[in-house]
Amino acid sequence: MIIHGSNGIEIAEQHTLPKEVFDRIKKFVNHKVIPHNKFLVGFHEQAFDLSQFIPEIHEYIGDLIQNSEFCKKIYFDFIERLPQDSQSNFVFLDELWCNWMKKGEYNPPHSHFGILSFVIFVQIPFDLEKEYALPAAAMAKNPSNGNFNFIYFNGTKVDALNIGVGKSYEGKMFIFPSTQMHSVNPFYTSDGFRITVSGNVFTKGKLKE
Numbered sequence: 423m424i425i426h427g428s429n430g431i432e433i434a435e436q437h438t439l440p441k442e443v444f445d446r447i448k449k450f451v452n453h454k455v456i457p458h459n460k461f462l463v464g465f466h467e468q469a470f471d472l473s474q475f476i477p478e479i480h481e482y483i484g485d486l487i488q489n490s491e492f493c494k495k496i497y498f499d500f501i502e503r504l505p506q507d508s509q510s511n512f513v514f515l516d517e518l519w520c521n522w523m524k525k526g527e528y529n530p531p532h533s534h535f536g537i538l539s540f541v542i543f544v545q546i547p548f549d550l551e552k553e554y555a556l557p558a559a560a561m562a563k564n565p566s567n568g569n570f571n572f573i574y575f576n577g578t579k580v581d582a583l584n585i586g587v588g589k590s591y592e593g594k595m596f597i598f599p600s601t602q603m604h605s606v607n608p609f610y611t612s613d614g615f616r617i618t619v620s621g622n623v624f625t626k627g628k629l630k631e
């Protein structure tokens with residue numbers, strides 16, 4: 423499913439993970455061993471490198487990209503801009519990490535490295551209805567506690583798409599161009615952790631220089 427912004431802009435694609443892939447991810451997010459914070463802009467304490475688990479989902483991500491018109495367009499648009507000698511058809515997942523965010527923590531607007539990036543929602547500990555009912559949120563035109571936001575240019579102005587990512591998003595993923603700005607709002611109504619897994623997809627060549 424394509425996620426559209428205003429003016430019909432295509433921002434991201436949403437997928438539901440196969441059960442066996444999601445079950446595996448739910449296990450390896452508990453590998454809280456190698457801190458990843460220094461690579462992030464987020465205001466949250468717990469971020470961990472999961473790159474050792476890349477082989478376990480590499481095939482799934484590769485197949486997803488190959489079967490997605492949205493992803494293929496981003497990929498080919500990207501490699502067309504590369505010098506001829508560094509072009510490659512070889513897509514690979516090179517960075518994988520997880521964020522454990524607790525009450526009040528957030529991720530300010532940022533983009534990633536690579537061609538395509540994704541976020542997988544592993545655990546959402548709060549109910550959006552409770553978040554939106556908090557006094558400060560309830561007075562707003564568009565309550566946005568706990569939301570995931572895409573910030574983009576719609577052809578006329580910079581706009582934001584605020585997506586209410588509640589419990590129903592567990593096991594779902596957004597994949598988008600690595601240059602796509604996004605952010606995550608804090609939640610306040612749960613003492614549990616919001617757990618997400620993110621990754622960046624590169625191509626063989628000199629893209630990381």
Ligand SMILES: [Fe+2]
Binds near residue numbers: 532533534604620
């Ligand atoms: Fe991000």
